[in-house]
Amino acid sequence: MKILFVTDLHGEVWKYDLLFKVAQDFRADVVINSGDMFPKNGNLYAQDKFITGYLEKHFAQFNAAGIYYLCYLGNDDLRIFDDVFEKTCSKYPFVINLAQRKFDIGEFEFIGMNWVVDYPFRLKDWCRMDTKDYVFQKQFGTGLLSTPNGIKELDDWFSYAQTLPTIEDEVNQLIRPKNMSQSIYVIHMPPCKLGLDKCGHGLEVGSKAVYNFLLEHQPKLSLHGHIHESPEVSGRWYAELGNTICIQPGQLVPFTYVTIDLKTMKFDRHTEY
Numbered sequence: 001m002k003i004l005f006v007t008d009l010h011g012e013v014w015k016y017d018l019l020f021k022v023a024q025d026f027r028a029d030v031v032i033n034s035g036d037m038f039p040k041n042g043n044l045y046a047q048d049k050f051i052t053g054y055l056e057k058h059f060a061q062f063n064a065a066g067i068y069y070l071c072y073l074g075n076d077d078l079r080i081f082d083d084v085f086e087k088t089c090s091k092y093p094f095v096i097n098l099a100q101r102k103f104d105i106g107e108f109e110f111i112g113m114n115w116v117v118d119y120p121f122r123l124k125d126w127c128r129m130d131t132k133d134y135v136f137q138k139q140f141g142t143g144l145l146s147t148p149n150g151i152k153e154l155d156d157w158f159s160y161a162q163t164l165p166t167i168e169d170e171v172n173q174l175i176r177p178k179n180m181s182q183s184i185y186v187i188h189m190p191p192c193k194l195g196l197d198k199c200g201h202g203l204e205v206g207s208k209a210v211y212n213f214l215l216e217h218q219p220k221l222s223l224h225g226h227i228h229e230s231p232e233v234s235g236r237w238y239a240e241l242g243n244t245i246c247i248q249p250g251q252l253v254p255f256t257y258v259t260i261d262l263k264t265m266k267f268d269r270h271t272e273y
């Protein structure tokens with residue numbers, strides 16, 4: 001089974017267009033798009049126009065070609081648009097919103113999670129404390145949540161976050177595969193300690209909870225995104241964690257993606273302009 005993995009496209013249409021061409025050339029069985037799918041510049045409240053005006057046609061192409069497309073929103077995709085996103089995906093049998101779900105293709109089980117560890121940025125729609133003893137980073141301002149009536153400013157994000165499940169809770173609550181050694185976890189947030197989480201300023205911000213989960217349960221593969229520049233900063237875009245291969249291709253100016261053959265476990269990173 002051949003997988004084409006991409007993440008953090010942030011509404012860049014030329015990359016989406018190229019994704020379909022590359023998927024056909026590679027003869028991909030499955031495309032995985034690991035979140036932060038919508039444009040993040042300008043008015044975030046117009047992100048639904050990207051779903052109806054562009055993504056719907058994009059999905060229809062893959063559906064017609066019989067290529068599975070597993071995807072979910074990321075931390076810069078407003079959570080209020082999850083409903084319209086879900087509705088759009090569900091029009092196409094080959095397009096799956098994988099957030100907090102498991103989807104089986106042949107003998108392989110794909111499990112998605114798109115919650116992220118809190119960060120200094122203000123939009124908190126998808127943010128969680130990593131573990132109960134998580135220490136927050138210094139914030140760029142008050143926390144914000146999207147609501148149907150507009151952006152809601154949070155008086156005290158830290159207190160509110162304490163009332164939410166942690167990343168540790170969320171990852172442990174996910175439906176478990178029948179066969180962990182044939183399963184692929186698609187988690188927007190990268191694990192810590194592997195060089196897949198290094199920011200431009202040098203801080204390593206990966207999740208301890210995700211790392212511990214992967215180390216304990218040992219899926220075949222884990223796919224991550226979120227820290228666009230990490231591969232250029234750390235020099236690493238994949239790592240071994242016991243028997244699990246963890247991949248974080250990053251996403252900067254060129255279109256960056258990874259091809260994976262699940263049978264042979266040959267995998268390569270590609271960049272195109």
Ligand SMILES: [Zn+2]
Binds near residue numbers: 008010074076226
């Ligand atoms: Zn992103």
